[in-house]
Amino acid sequence: MTESGIAIDPTLVDVYKDLHRHPELGFQEHRTAAIVAERIRASGFEVTAGIGKTGVVGVLKNGTGPTVLLRADMDALPLREDTGLDYASTATATNEGGDTVPVAHACGHDLHVTCLLGAARILASDASGWTGTVLLAFQPAEELGEGAQAMVDDGLFDRFPKPDVVLGQHVAPLPAGKIGGHPGPSYAGSDSLRVRLVGRGAHGSMPEASVDPVVLAAATVLRLQTVISREIPSTATAVLTVGAIHAGDAANVIPGHAEIRLNIRSYDTAVRRRVLDSVERIVRGEAATAGAPEEPTITEIERFPVVANDPEALSRSLAAFASWLGPDDILDPGAGAGSEDVGILATESGAALAYWLLGGADPSLFTTGDMTDPALLTVPSNHSPRYAPVIEPTLPIGVRALVSAARTWLPHR
Template sequence: MSAHDNVTINPTLEDLYRDLHSHPELGFQEHRTSEIVAKRLTELGYEVTTGVGKTGVVGILKNGAGPTALIRADMDALPVKEDTGLPYASTVTATDASGKVVPVAHACGHDLHTTCLLGAAEALITDKGSWAGTLMLVFQPAEELGAGAQTMVDDGLFDRFPKPDIVLGQHVAPLPAGKIAGHAGPSYAASDSLRINLVGKGAHGSMPEASIDPVVMAASTVLRLQTIISREIPSTATAVLTVGSFHAGDAANVIPGEAELQLNIRSYDTRVRERILSSVDRIVKGEATTSGAPQEPTVTEIERFPIVTNDADALAKTLGAFADWLGKDKIMDPGAGAGSEDVGILATSSGAPLSYWLLGGTDPSLFTTGDMTDPALLTVPSNHSPHYAPVIEPTITLGVTALVTAARTWLPAS
C-alpha cells in the first residue's frame, strides 16, 4: 500500500472550515478555535493538552514502536477586514494587544491548516495499521506575531512531550489547487520589523530656525536606509528593506517634536541580517547626530521571524512520496520565498529536520501554465489580502491527504 492510499476524508470538514473561517481569532486569543481542536482530538482518542504556549493545543497518539513525527498547524488570524463576498466571510472584530478594536479575518489560510490537520488526525487514527510510532500534533497560536512557536517551546513543548524525529507542515498558497511546492535549504526569509523613534524640537511652522525638525531628520533617514541594500550588502545576497510607515505631526503649520518610522527587513543569511541591523542602528543614530537631535533615537523590535530552512534530504523524501501520489508534474520548486514563518523554531529547538511545503489552494482555471512562471501568480489574491480565500475543494482533500501521506512516509508500518 502506498502512503497516500486509503485516506478517509470526513465530509464534515467543509462545514468545520466555514465555521473557523467565519470565527477568526487574533494571536494568543484563539480560545474558541483551541476548544474546537481539543474537543475533536479528545473525541478521536488522542491524549490532549491545552494551554501550551497560552492557547496552543498538543495531541499525542502512540501507535507502537517507531519514530515521532511532529505535524504543525497554525490557528491565528489577521487584523484584516475581509472583502471576499463569501457567504461565510468574517464580520468579526477584536481588541488587539495595543487596545485597538480591529477587524479580523483568516486572510492567510490558517483556518484551512487547522481543518486539514484535524482531518488528518481522524484519518490516521482510523487506519492505525498504515503507520507506526508516535504522532505529535501541534496546533500553534500566534504565528502572525512571530511568537507562537517560541512561546510553546518556552512552555516546555519538548520537555513535556516527546522530541520529534521530523517536523512536518504545510501552508496554503496562491498556487493552483492540486499542486504542491517545496524548496530545499533556506526557504522563507528571516523578517525583522522595527520601530524607530526620532526626537527633535517642535516649533511654529513659520519659525523653522527655532526647531530641530524631525520630519527632515526622518526623511534623510529613510533615504539613507535605502543605501544599505544597494551599497552595503553583496550583490549576490538577497535582502529587502522596506519603510512601511512614516508618521510625524498633525498640522500643516506646526513642526512636530517627534517622528516615527516602521520598517521591515527580509534576509536569508544570518551574517547579512546582522550587517543590515547594525547598519540601521548606525544610520539612525548618525542622522540624529547630524541633525543636532536633543536625545538619541530609539530602535525597538516589533517582531522577528527566523530564517526557515528545509532539510534537503527530509524535503526530498516527503516530496518524493507526494510525487508518487500526485505525479511529478504536480510538484514544483518555488525557490526561496520572501514570506516569513516561525515553524522553523520547532525544528531548530528540537534538533529535528524540517520538511515544510506549500499547498496550492487557488482555482486552477485562473492559471495558464500553472507553474512558477504563470502571470496569474501576480494577479490572483494572495495571502494577507482582504480578498484571499482558498477554494474549499479540492484543497481540503489534498491538504488532508498530503499530511497523512507525509505522516505515513515518516512513520512507516513495520
C-alpha cells in the first residue's frame, strides 16, 4: 500500500480491522495498549506502558534536535455499532456504573492508533534522514476528557523529553482525500453539568402537598434556553444543550427530585464564565421560585478546554500536506463545536499545537467536496452508530500526514 510514494505497512489494514472489532472504553484499553506497545517496540522505540493508567509512550532519540510529540487516542464509545461491516464490533464492556454496555469505535480512534503505528514505523526506518527525538503518546480516555491530563499527572513531561510541538489528527466526515485545519481556537471548550433539583414528593392526586420537581425541571430547561439567545452577545459563539432529564418512575407519583444534564460549548473564557454563572443563577432562582425545600446542586461531570492551534505550526503542517496532496485538498473547516483534550498536552508542556481533521468519508457521496457541500449534513458523523471511515485512501493519507508533519520539525541530516 502506498500513498504519494510512501510505502505503507501492508499489515496496517489488518491491525485497523482488529482494533475496530475489539474496542475498549476509556481507561480499559488494555488489549489496545498491548498491541501498541508490541508494535512500536518492534519499530525500535523505547516503550513505557501504564502512563495515565493505560497510556503508552514511545521514545526514539536520534541525535540532537527538537522533540516532536505525535498523539493518538485509543478509547471507544458505549454505543452499539450499526455499520454492517464484516469487521463491525459486537463487543461489550462494564461501565463505571457496573452496567454491561455495547462498545464501538464510532469516533475513529482505532484509525488514529493505526495511522500512528504506521507513521512510527516509517520514521524509525528512515532515522538516517533526520535528527531529533520522536515522542509517541497513545492516550487513553479522550472520550471522558481525562486521558491527556492523566498522562501529564503521571509524569509525561517529567519522565520523558518535553516536546517542542504536539501533532495529531482526528478523522472526520470530510471526503477522504481532504485534510482540514483551522488556526487559533479550533475546537470548543466543553462543560458537562449534572443538576439535581430537590422537591417534595406526593401522591399524584394531591399536587398541593408537593413541590413538583418535574414542573421545576421543565421551567428550568425553558429558562436555560434563553442564556444563549438573550445573555450572550450575537458576535460571540456558545451552545447550551440539555441532553437528559430524569424524574420519577410512575404516572401517579410526584417524585422527590429531578436531574438535568446539560452541556456547554464555548471558545472564549469570558463567555464560558458568563454562561456558567447564568446557569447557576437560573437553576437556583427557579428552585427558589418553586419553593424547593433544599438548594439544588450543580456538579461538573466532565470538562474539555478549548483547543487552540498555533497558527505557524499548523501552517507548516498544512503546507507540507499541500506539497503532496495538492492545495485544492486542504480545507479550512472553521472552528468546530466538537471538543478534544489534546490541547492539554500542548499547554502543559508549553509546546506549539498543530491538530487537523483527516477526511474519512466516501468521496462519492460528495458533490463540491468543500465546506459548502450539502453531504456534510447527511453523511454519518463521529459518534453515530453508522460511522465508519473508508479505509482507502484514509489510512495511507493519515499515515503520510503524521510523517510529513513530523519531518517539518525534524532537521534533515
